[in-house]
Amino acid sequence: MQPQAQSGTVGINQCPLCIMEIKGDDRVEGEVLTCDGCSAELEVVGVSPLRLAEAPEVEEDWGE
Amino acid sequence: MRKLDLVYTRLRTEERMLLDALRKRDCVVGLHQDADLVLSLDRKPWTDSQLVLMRSMSFTRSRYLAAMMEVKGSRVVNGSRAITTCGDKVQTTLALAASDLPLPWxxxxxxxxxxxxxxxxxxxxxxxxxxxxxxxxxxxxxxxxxxxxxxxxxxxxxxxxxxxxxxxxxYIDKPGHDLRVYVVGSAIGGIRRRSEHWITNTARGATAERYEVPASHAKLAEQAAAAVGGEIVAVDLLETRGGDILVNEVNHCVEFARSIEVSGIPIPEHIADYVLGVLS
Missing domain, CATH: 3.30.1490.20 (ATP-grasp fold, A domain)
Structure with a gap:
């Protein structure tokens, strides 16, 4: 899933999967959040303007 | 003004909590996503801060980044030795064995x-x-x-x-749970991970319970942390049906989001205090 286009408001965008509106206040690039609409795990890929993408699959060497 | 750098793969609940705990202590935090970092292989400093809190959850990226940053003069927590050892279960077992700690064969x-x-x-x-x-x-x-x-x-x-x-x-026939002791410089507490399944990772659905860590378990966890060169680690202990305690694994990029509510241990606060103590 590609990051979706920005909406008209810098700090607000939509979930790329269910178009639920998501606010971007105090977000950081790389931050992971869960969509309240569809429970998808999303990653913040841009903050000004806010851009969201479906969080990538876990890599083989990720962990504790 | 104190300053440190935090390296992460994804800013999860854990990193968010750490960021909040550090900022609450008037610390300026430079945030770096591991995928964005491109560092030269030399001794030139890469940052003007003295300390790096390594929270990359990629073993490959974190061990190379920590090693490069150390050569460049940064104090990295956990350091490259701990990451390299903990990220490889053979190296971890060897380090624990070299310190004569009780282990499963x-x-x-x-x-x-x-x-x-x-x-x-x-x-x-x-x-x-x-x-x-x-x-x-x-x-x-x-x-x-x-x-x-x-x-x-x-x-x-x-x-x-x-x-x-x-x-x-x-294979250790556990009594339905294993134990995890958090070490942040020293042992600060722990959880019991309970599951019907023989694999007791909370990432696999095990539930966390509060666990009052006895002094003997705390000492064992601190010895395990020292064996791998880890400062902030989670030490997994196995309890046999006969009551023996064995060290199973040592984790260098400690996760706590699923257990912090149950354990009541303010792990991010401990980590923030520890790293700022290292800075001062």
Whole structure:
């Protein structure tokens, strides 16, 4: 899933999967959040303007 | 104004909590996503801060980044030695064994027949783990010779040369849970991870319970942390039905989001205090 286009408001965008509106206040690039609409795990890929993408699959060497 | 750099892969609940705890202490935090970092292989400083809190959850990226940053003059927590050791279960086991800590027996083999023969000699069941991996992924219990032959055939018949290593460990018949002790400089508390399944990772659905860490367990965890050179680690302990305590694994990129509410241990606050103590 590609990051979706920005909406008209810098700090607000939509979930790329269910178009639920998501606010971007105090977000950081790389931050992971869960969509309240569809429970998808999303990653913040841009903050000004806010851009969201479906969080990538876990890599083989990720962990504790 | 105190300043440090925080390196992360994804800013999860854990990193958010750490960021908040550090900022609450008037610390300026430089945030760096590991994928964005491109560092030269030399001694030139890469930052104007003195300390790096390494929270990359990629073993590959974190060990190289920590090593490069150390050469460039940064104090990295956890450092490259701890990451390199903890990220490789063979190296972890060797470090723990070198410190004479109580462990499940384990062996390493490089060929199917030799491994099946050794497992048969020692007796079933046994546990086979990938040398690099986390969250209980690809950990298998081998209950029979046919299961061992099948899984070892896959182990040695797929992947590349670096995957063709079988780490086989004693199966411990746990009393429905294992224990995790958090070490942040010293032992600060722990959780009991309970599951009907023999794999007791919270990432695999085990539930966390509060666990009052006795002094003997705290000491063992601190010894395990020292053995791998870890400052902020989670030490997993196995309790046998007979009451013996064995060190199973040491984790260098401690996760706590699923357990902090139950444990009541303010782990991010401890980590913030610890790293700022290192800075001062």
């Amino acid at each position: 384990a062996f390493v083999g490089f060929e199917e027949d030799a491994c099946v023969s050794e497992i048969t000699r020692r007796g079933f069941p046994v546990v086979m783990k990938p040398v690099v991996g986390s969250w209980g992924r690809m950990v298998a219990r081998l209950d029979s010779p046919s299961a061992a032959e099948g899984l070892l055939s896959m182990r040695f018949g797929t992947g590349s040369a670096q995957d063709h290593v079988a780490l086989v460990q004693q």
